[in-house]
Amino acid sequence: MLATAAARSPSVAVDRPPISPRARDDEAAQTMRRVAETLALVADAVPVQRRLLRPGDAVYQAGQRFTHLHLLNAGFVKVVNLSADGRDQIVGLKFRGDWLGFDGIADGVHGCDAVAMDTGEAWSLPYDALVDACAQRPRLMGKLHRAMSRESARDRHSLMSVCTLPADARVAEFLRNWAQSLSGRGLRADQILLRMTRAEIGNYLGLTLETVSRALSRLARERLIEFSDKGRRDIHIRDADALAAFVQLSLAPDLSVLQ
Amino acid sequence: MLATAAARSPSVAVDRPPISPRARDDEAAQTMRRVAETLALVADAVPVQRRLLRPGDAVYQAGQRFTHLHLLNAGFVKVVNLSADGRDQIVGLKFRGDWLGFDGIADGVHGCDAVAMDTGEAWSLPYDALVDACAQRPRLMGKLHRAMSRESARDRHSLMSVCTLPADARVAEFLRNWAQSLSGRGLRADQILLRMTRAEIGNYLGLTLETVSRALSRLARERLIEFSDKGRRDIHIRDADALAAFVQLSLAPDLSVLQ
DNA sequence: CGGGCGTTTGAATCAAATCAATTGGAGTGG
């Protein structure tokens, strides 16, 4: 856990928009609208090739030439980065409405694998055609840019979690993010069916599989989550706010000092 | 340190382009050319507002409305993410030729502070004008997209380092990246003048300042780096390859098994 | 000179990794 704050001159302080408790709901609605708009806008701008995904299918693979961007219309995809020495790490999880393939734009070759973890559907868009379409339609370009920017922001956020949170809170935050992704897409967010092993979760969070298992057990013991009868991959979140509070708590261990 | 690899079906294996030892040099040349091109291309496409930076100046701040993207023409900038609870974390370091401000595109408001750590110069470009220019010039749009994609790739890479490397290797990797950034801009890469405190480095790497200090001492003891007479922030890299090898080594502790 | 800050270094503590054993389910075949 980090103790040290970056030095920051007090003179650059500025008003930060407060994050209201109901911002979450608005965000969910926004996300849904955005996804629908994107799908519609893209559909009549470029030739879309729909592609059915089965668990284990690769949407694209590291080393492949980059030709298409993809929109995930259904399902759930993990993005895996393989380093030169053969080690790999899950660097992103993608849900409905997310774009896939931005990593290939930089140098024309994909740097990651994108692997479906569930049946789903990807819309593949030829990048060149998309660029042309963007030149015609500023709104489409705006959407694309915002999607890329949002992806960065998310990466940044997950980086912060990984760096600053202790193991239990990291797992809690992982579940919270998952639930949020679900609710942002209009799905029920209190029931999560993990389609990943403990090892994969650990890989994603920078923990060992044993630590993930222990963390889940502790969260269950604290009654923050509940395992369903169906198995230990089916998790019920009784109280999302309590989960969020738990994460916050482990960031500020002694708030008694503040008051 | 991670032990577990993500499950990956063997069927999706694909040829990965090998990273040759001279790829580094090519990349440096490429980077320089790219930076020069970008500066030129942008200059006559949109109204550029040059802005002198002094250490501590904010290029932009979290909470501000997003209006401009910035190109860093000289100097060195840290990007700081402040979370709701007041904690902050350095999420990026920017050098000459890097873009600044992508994080604001997503929702029209900046989510980070970008603070100069050195005298320098930023070129500020009105985003709207830039979008218009992109619609006219596909090459400019390509440049912009590639820059955004490259930023993601870098974030991803630093995420992996933070997740997988032990403290010493993390610091070594930090220095290696810094040196690479310098050489990519045509500057001498064997002499690094850190303009960050140990606390800031630790914040960036997910370590405490003491651990950073110890790691640097150990690297110096191993003769992988050398402190200059001028002070403990001035670091000489005697052998960049040895540094890289050190990082690799801590990923694969027992290569004896392989042979 | 003395105070403040950044840095180094040591000793004790603690959280997560590692090592190891066991349990639980899903699938297979006798």
Add this chain to the structure above:
DNA sequence: CCACTCCAATTGATTTGATTCAAACGCCCG
């Protein structure tokens, strides 16, 4: 149906590496 294997998951005991707490040093600057 049961015995069997295989793999995921859990749980415990131990070790390790980073943090924490603490002290001291070097340095710049008023």
